[in-house]
Amino acid sequence: MLAKRLIPCLDVRDGKVVKGVQFRNHEIIGDIVPLAQRYAEAGADELVFYDITASSDGRVVDKSWVRRIAEVIDIPFCVAGGIKSVADAGKILEMGADKVSINSPALANPQLIAELNATFGQQCVVVGIDSFFDVASGQYQVYQFTGDESRTQKTQWLTRDWVAEVQRLGAGEIVLNCMNQDGVRQGYDLAQLKSIRDICRVPLIASGGAGTMQHFTEVFSTADVDGALAASVFHKGIIQISELKAKLIADGISIRP
């Protein structure tokens, strides 16, 4: 039976893993390759590396760390951040990444999703969506440039509409980052994930809000997501992946031991 995936996310800046709260105030967690290796050995099912500066400041970013990760990692990994073209994606995949995830560039040029699909296949194309619940309108809305607070802005897309559009264009997987929950460890946004699950035919990954092991049980059993992404609870050692897996198995979730 297909297992639900536990996916530590490593935010990368200048080859270091960092973590902020609600996308701000980044602190350095550690070096990228040993951390990646440690997670693979601890039982992570997949890793996501997110270059948090790349989308927001427009510079050419050194991605040679992708190759260094590919040398040591024997589980799948995805690279996000700053991938604006088929050529950008090709370089990352050629260095050994299994998938690329695009977010702001897909909003700027939705056709990029279709081009990546046609060139590398659907399985390589992950679309990340930063979704924020707007109290005034009572709607979930898509934000872009969330790596840099000064440039973060609301798009014209409602989250539901954008989820439908990226699937139409050929996304192979969607990572839904619920910004209201990010970094505060109060639990995944179950209501939103459940509602998006109903219209998402490709694998859906929950992101934002994991604080306790019970939050993972809830997101898998309530929202039926295919994977759960988390950062700080793993980086800070609040949750051990082996203990989390044992609990999820005991709770009846399909998990790779």
Place this chain on the structure above:
Amino acid sequence: MAKLVIVDTGCANISSVYFAVKRLGVEPVISADAAIIKQAKRVILPGVGTAKAAMHNLAERDLISTLQGLQQPVLGICLGMQMLTAHSMEGDVACLGLIPGEVAPLNAAGLRLPHMGWNTLHSISQHPLLKGFTAQDYLYFVHSFAVVPSQYSLAQCHYGSDFAAVIGKDNVAGAQFHPERSGKVGARLLQNFLEWQL
């Protein structure tokens, strides 16, 4: 003579296959040169993307007859495995025809596609490549098309329906999952391939 050659199919997962073999202590050669491929002790045919594009790449590199004539152990991975069969419905393209079989859209019976993630095997045959494998082992799959089970299936996987997870005939075998991305279990398949004596 290279101990192991990874065929340069122009597809994207060549680096990860290269590093996975290297982690087992063997320095592979990546090549699209027919002479080098023919002389290798073992050959890996990697592949991601679509069957049509990958077969086009092989034709462009003039490698089809070379691959069809190999006598040493050959392992196809993911799309590389699908290319070992006679035909793929993905783009309706003729494949290498080394192992009888057909690649069809995976009948996921309403489950999400692509079939992406860690899954288990069943109907595991006694074959040198599958030495040490059990139904409790998880392997990493990413695909939407699959080889229909047949007498050449060495192991199957279930996702909505059964499909061939490992196939083999004579000196040629293939795995639908990614051994280079399947942790220690995947490394075992590659190690078994390195030790496979015909």
